[in-house]
Amino acid sequence: MRLIAKIVALTSLLLLTLPSVFYLAGRVSLDTVKWLMILATVVWFVSASYWMWPRAEISTDRQ
Amino acid sequence: MVVEERHHGQPPAEYEREPVPAKARLGLKEFVGMYAGEHCAGTELMIGPLFVAAGVSAFDLVMGLIVGNALAVLSWIFLCAPIATRARLTLYYQLEKVCGRKLVTLYNLANGTMFCFLAGAMITVSATAVGVWFDFKMPGLNDLYPNSFGWVVAALVVGALISIVAAYGYKMLADFANIAAPWMVLVFLVFGFVGLRQFVDAAGTEMNSLGDLWHLATTQIWKGGEPLAGQVKFTFWHVMFFAWFCNMAMHIGMSDLSVFRYAKKSWYGVASAAGMYVGHFMAWISASILYAYQLHLDPADTDVLPGPLAFRAAGLTGLLCVIIAGWTTANPTIYRAGLAFQAIMPKVSRFKVTLATGLIATIAGMFPAIAMKLLGFVALYGLILMPMGAVIFVDFWLIKKFGLQSNYAQLSGKTFNLAAALAWFVTLGTAWALVKFAGVQIFFVSLPGWFVAAIIYIAVSKIYQRKVHSA
Numbered sequence: 087m088r089l090i091a092k093i094v095a096l097t098s099l100l101l102l103t104l105p106s107v108f109y110l111a112g113r114v115s116l117d118t119v120k121w122l123m124i125l126a127t128v129v130w131f132v133s134a135s136y137w138m139w140p141r142a143e144i145s146t147d148r149q
Numbered sequence: 150m151v152v153e154e155r156h157h158g159q160p161p162a163e164y165e166r167e168p169v170p171a172k173a174r175l176g177l178k179e180f181v182g183m184y185a186g187e188h189c190a191g192t193e194l195m196i197g198p199l200f201v202a203a204g205v206s207a208f209d210l211v212m213g214l215i216v217g218n219a220l221a222v223l224s225w226i227f228l229c230a231p232i233a234t235r236a237r238l239t240l241y242y243q244l245e246k247v248c249g250r251k252l253v254t255l256y257n258l259a260n261g262t263m264f265c266f267l268a269g270a271m272i273t274v275s276a277t278a279v280g281v282w283f284d285f286k287m288p289g290l291n292d293l294y295p296n297s298f299g300w301v302v303a304a305l306v307v308g309a310l311i312s313i314v315a316a317y318g319y320k321m322l323a324d325f326a327n328i329a330a331p332w333m334v335l336v337f338l339v340f341g342f343v344g345l346r347q348f349v350d351a352a353g354t355e356m357n358s359l360g361d362l363w364h365l366a367t368t369q370i371w372k373g374g375e376p377l378a379g380q381v382k383f384t385f386w387h388v389m390f391f392a393w394f395c396n397m398a399m400h401i402g403m404s405d406l407s408v409f410r411y412a413k414k415s416w417y418g419v420a421s422a423a424g425m426y427v428g429h430f431m432a433w434i435s436a437s438i439l440y441a442y443q444l445h446l447d448p449a450d451t452d453v454l455p456g457p458l459a460f461r462a463a464g465l466t467g468l469l470c471v472i473i474a475g476w477t478t479a480n481p482t483i484y485r486a487g488l489a490f491q492a493i494m495p496k497v498s499r500f501k502v503t504l505a506t507g508l509i510a511t512i513a514g515m516f517p518a519i520a521m522k523l524l525g526f527v528a529l530y531g532l533i534l535m536p537m538g539a540v541i542f543v544d545f546w547l548i549k550k551f552g553l554q555s556n557y558a559q560l561s562g563k564t565f566n567l568a569a570a571l572a573w574f575v576t577l578g579t580a581w582a583l584v585k586f587a588g589v590q591i592f593f594v595s596l597p598g599w600f601v602a603a604i605i606y607i608a609v610s611k612i613y614q615r616k617v618h619s620a
Contacts, residue, residue, distance in 0.1 A: 099331060099332070099335055102332065102335050102336070102339070102466075103335050103338060103339060106338075106339040106342040106343055107342060109342065109343060109346050110342045110343075110345055110346045112346070116343065116346075116347075119339075119343065119463075120463060120464030120465070120466065121464075123336075123339065123463055123464065123466040124464065124465050124466050126466075127332065127466050127469060130332050131328065131329075131332070134328045134331075134332070135328055138327060138328050139324055139328060
């Protein structure tokens with residue numbers, strides 16, 4: 087299940103970024119980019135939460 | 150930036166007063182991930198635009214960032230990490246051994262105060278996103294005081310929420326910050342792509358090659374020339390020194406001894422490049438493109454407001470990015486400021502201290518002066534903490550060559566090492582005099598300041614250690 091969540095999460099990051107590349111190339115509208123980004127954002131936070139939470143961490147005590 | 154870092158997890162209760170053992174040491178990957186996430190924060194959305202407001206040219210910006218960030222990485226590799234992986238102690242324990250407990254208390258006070266104001270700037274950034282929804286009057290580039298009731302309420306609500314979460318659920322939000330970091334980095338990248346296209350369309354040009362991109366950058370985005378009213382003109386040297394020193398407290402100031410004490414090898418300092426070239430290169434450039442586009446559309450619209458900038462480029466996702474970037478970085482900053490203050494008042498509960506610290510940060514966040522003058526504030530932040538880094542460097546590598554004792558406070562039982570204190574105060578006094586009377590800008594005083602601190606520490610130690618020995 088965690089592997090599926092990881093795959094979905096990483097795919098959502100592609101969905102977050104690629105539309106803006108197409109926009110830069112003049113292939114899609116900015117509105118489309120914005121809609122796909124919010125969709126990708128929802129998918130990322132749901133799937134990445136399942137995949138990454140809680141994660142090993144560096145604790146640094148910098149204060 | 151700087152400045153603006155995110156912390157991964159609650160500071161541990163272990164290894165606070167002992168070297169990190171071999172079993173607890175970590176690989177390079179952990180440090181790369183940590184630095185990449187930490188240095189892509191809400192304040193990047195202020196710094197990038199402020200470069201544009203400072204009239205920076207494309208060459209000065211790009212080359213200044215490449216060189217300055219490289220110098221920052223080298224500072225981590227050659228100044229901070231070698232001491233961290235040999236002593237394997239937190240900054241605070243190392244400082245206590247050198248400077249004594251009372252002087253460390255003073256350092257904590259300075260550190261906590263700076264963290265409070267930094268968190269205030271992060272609250273300011275997040276509050277600008279609220280303004281997009283509620284449409285109240287927001288501060289302008291040269292505003293020092295809150296300029297509308299709506300702004301005060303927004304900063305108060307955002308600051309109160311961040312402070313309460315920092316006091317109650319620091320760990321949970323730190324975990325959330327880990328999850329948000331990769332998403333946030335990519336949203337910053339999207340800001341850059343979208344901003345570029347908007348420029349291409351607005352300027353009516355084409356972009357089919359790197360040459361076209363550079364032409365657009367030099368003629369439309371970072372045109373150079375005079376800065377906006379009330380701003381300091383930024384050249385290559387300003388950008389280079391700013392990029393090098395904006396995290397000065399961490400590398401030359403040795404705050405990241407606490408991080409790299411966990412590193413298996415000292416060359417893991419190279420991991421800081423992930424933070425520098427993601428957060429302090431890509432993110433700054435992306436954010437600056439958004440602001441340059443705003444000025445291109447309306448040269449009179451000089452307000453640096455991350456919320457509206459991000460919303461224009463990426464809609465709701467952009468706004469979420471501003472809120473989350475501000476929140477996830479303000480949260481650990483308030484928490485750490487609280488820890489610094491609590492070290493001074495150990496009998497007061499961490500909960501109360503964190504809440505009180507959050508209140509101070511919230512009040513600071515209502516005043517846009519810190520965020521709008523962030524370039525200068527970040528330089529000041531590094532400068533104030535830097536001399537203690539010079540003291541640690543000299544104490545670790547050089548002082549025995551002069552026939553003196555290292556870790557003198559520990560050896561002598563002193564709680565206030567006068568040599569270290571004078572190195573700190575006289576360096577700051579010298580820097581202040583250079584800025585005030587010699588007209589040297591604050592971005593340039595830290596480099597000579599390091600040498601001043603090092604020389605004073607050695608010179609006063611020569612007298613002080615002998616005097617104490619003979620007493």
